[in-house]
Structure formats: structure tokens, C-alpha cells
Amino acid sequence: MDKESLRNPIRAALFGHAVGDALGVPVEFTSRKELAQNPVTSMLGFGTYNVPPGTWSDDASLSFCLAEALTEPFNLHSIANNFVRWANENFWTPYGVVFDIGNTTRWAIQRLAIGIDPHIAGAIDEASNGNGSLMRILPLAFTIYNQPIEDRFERIRQVSTLTHGHIHSVVACFYYIEFALELLRHSDKYSAYQSLQKTVPAFLDSHFKNTEKLDIFDRLLKNDISAIDEGKIESSGFVLHTLEAAIWCLLKTESYESAVLKAINLGEDTDTTAAVTGGLAGLLYGIDSIPTHWKTVIARHADIEDLAYRFWANL
Numbered sequence: 352m353d354k355e356s357l358r359n360p361i362r363a364a365l366f367g368h369a370v371g372d373a374l375g376v377p378v379e380f381t382s383r384k385e386l387a388q389n390p391v392t393s394m395l396g397f398g399t400y401n402v403p404p405g406t407w408s409d410d411a412s413l414s415f416c417l418a419e420a421l422t423e424p425f426n427l428h429s430i431a432n433n434f435v436r437w438a439n440e441n442f443w444t445p446y447g448v449v450f451d452i453g454n455t456t457r458w459a460i461q462r463l464a465i466g467i468d469p470h471i472a473g474a475i476d477e478a479s480n481g482n483g484s485l486m487r488i489l490p491l492a493f494t495i496y497n498q499p500i501e502d503r504f505e506r507i508r509q510v511s512t513l514t515h516g517h518i519h520s521v522v523a524c525f526y527y528i529e530f531a532l533e534l535l536r537h538s539d540k541y542s543a544y545q546s547l548q549k550t551v552p553a554f555l556d557s558h559f560k561n562t563e564k565l566d567i568f569d570r571l572l573k574n575d576i577s578a579i580d581e582g583k584i585e586s587s588g589f590v591l592h593t594l595e596a597a598i599w600c601l602l603k604t605e606s607y608e609s610a611v612l613k614a615i616n617l618g619e620d621t622d623t624t625a626a627v628t629g630g631l632a633g634l635l636y637g638i639d640s641i642p643t644h645w646k647t648v649i650a651r652h653a654d655i656e657d658l659a660y661r662f663w664a665n666l
């Protein structure tokens with residue numbers, strides 16, 4: 352891949368992710384059963400947080416904070432500083448207010464704010480495996496795509512660990528970024544998935560020597576997740592559930608629109624499931640596949656275009 356070929360994928364990833372987030376915000380915490388009776392089919396507003404249509408949340412905010420820091424040479428302190436600016440100064444918020452922040456993320460950002468080393472700021476206990484680093488990791492893909500897999504893993508580990516340092520969060524982020532990179536290399540999502548199922552387990556087996564309880568990823572790594580019934584795909588805020596649901600939605604649908612709506616209608620953590628799905632769906636189907644009325648209704652869409660350009664220009 353050369354730099355020129357990444358111009359539109361960067362736009363597709365940022366918009367695909369933010370549009371999914373905004374579609375999910377009004378129905379966050381709604382159950383699957385309720386959504387089955389009254390499914391989301393369009394960009395709504397208000398609802399859970401009483402915000403207008405097109406309002407994205409922490410998922411997109413922190414992704415933009417990451418992308419903003421990556422417009423300069425990689426510096427973990429700069430990324431940390433942007434996260435602190437988001438929480439404390441409303442940096443990269445849709446309308447100047449932070450209205451949605453996870454517990455583990457809040458705890459870690461408070462630690463970053465008082466000067467704790469960003470390499471060790473995030474929680475490392477097994478209970479701290481919400482989807483808070485997975486939901487904001489995607490921009491990193493574009494800065495590491497031509498690095499060896501060991502270096503990619505280490506960068507992903509560092510950036511996840513700003514808030515979420517447990518190996519399950521780190522491996523979820525790694526799997527997700529590797530899927531994104533496979534989608535850049537393959538036009539067919541099943542080829543991407545099959546390629547990933549060779550490279551990721553091989554790397555994890557050699558890197559971890561089977562001591563890290565990574566079998567929780569077996570449905571993604573060793574089986575065909577698309578063969579699993581919807582009733583066995585969960586959509587809570589647990590990082591594994593979000594990753595599984597996103598890959599499942601991507602594999603079970605044939606357009607950007609149907610992928611993100613399927614993610615939302617799984618219920619519960621709708622905005623994050625749809626954001627994580629939408630980033631990959633944007634990459635798979637391209638920037639023009641995202642309905643124009645969704646792209647133009649989202650808050651600060653011109654600023655997002657500008658960020659995408661600056662991010663790309665400085666790769």
C-alpha cells in the first residue's frame with residue numbers, strides 16, 4: 352500500500368466509525384427485544400442522551416483525539432494529552448460537552464491528568480475489559496500498516512494501555528486493527544477474514560506461548576463467527592462481545608448501511624457496537640457507500656474531513 356491509496360480509506364474509517372456511533376447514541380442501552388419490535392432504520396436524535404441527530408459520542412471523540420495526535424510523529428504522551436483535553440476541556444466533542452464516558456476510561460484519564468506515565472496508566476485487571484480502547488483504536492491502523500507484525504502489536508498494546516492494559520483488551524484491539532489492514536489488502540471480506548485467521552493465531556501462539564488465556568477469542572480466531580446464530584452474539588460493553596458482534600455484523604451483511612443498522616439493532620451498547628462495525632464497513636465498502644445524508648448530518652463533518660486530510664497528509 353502506498354500513501355496515495357490511503358486517502359479515501361482514512362475518510363471512510365473516520366466517517367464510517369462516527370456515523371455508526373451517532374446512529375447508535377439515541378438508543379444506547381435499549382434491549383434487543385425492544386429494538387426487534389421497533390428497529391432503528393435511520394438517523395434518529397434525542398433518546399438516551401437528548402442530543403440532536405448526528406451527535407457522536409466518546410467513541411468518535413477519542414478516535415479523533417488519537418487521529419489528531421497522529422498528525423505528528425508517534426508520541427504516546429501527545430495521545431494521552433489529547434485524551435485529557437477531551438475529558439477536562441471538551442476537546443473534540445461534537446457540541447462542546449462530554450456526555451458519555453466509561454468508568455475505566457475515566458479512571459485512567461484521571462491518572463494521565465496527574466502525570467502518571469502513559470505506558471502504565473491503564474487498568475490491567477481482568478475486570479477492566481470494557482470496549483473503551485477497542486472503540487477508539489482504528490486510526491492507529493494507518494500509521495502502522497507497513498511495520499512488521501511484532502511492531503504493530505507493540506504499538507497497539509501501548510495505545511490500548513493508555514486506558515485498557517489487560518491482555519484481552521490489547522488482543523481485541525490487535526485483532527480489530529489486523530482485520531482493518533486485511534480489508535485494505537483484500538476486496539473480499541471472507542478472504543480478509545481467512546487471511547487473518549492464519550496470521551493472528553500464528554503470531555499470538557509464538558508471542559504468548561499459550562499462557563495468557565486467549566481461548567476466549569476462539570470463535571473469532573478458529574471458527575467461522577458468521578455461522579453463529581444471532582442469539583449467541585452478545586452486544587454488551589465487554590470488549591469481546593463488541594469485537595465478535597462487529598465482525599459478525601460485517602460478515603452477515605452486504606452494505607455499509609445494513610452492517611451498522613444490524614449492529615445497532617443488536618441492542619445494549621449500540622453506539623460502540625455500531626462504531627466498531629462502521630469503521631470496518633467504511634473500509635470495506637468505501638467512503639461513497641456511506642449515505643450522504645448520514646455523513647452531512649453528523650456534527651462537525653467539515654472538521655472531520657479536515658482532520659482526515661491532515662492525518663493523511665502527515666503519514
Ligand SMILES: [Mg+2]
Pocket residue numbers: 408409410451622623
Ligand atoms: Mg459512546
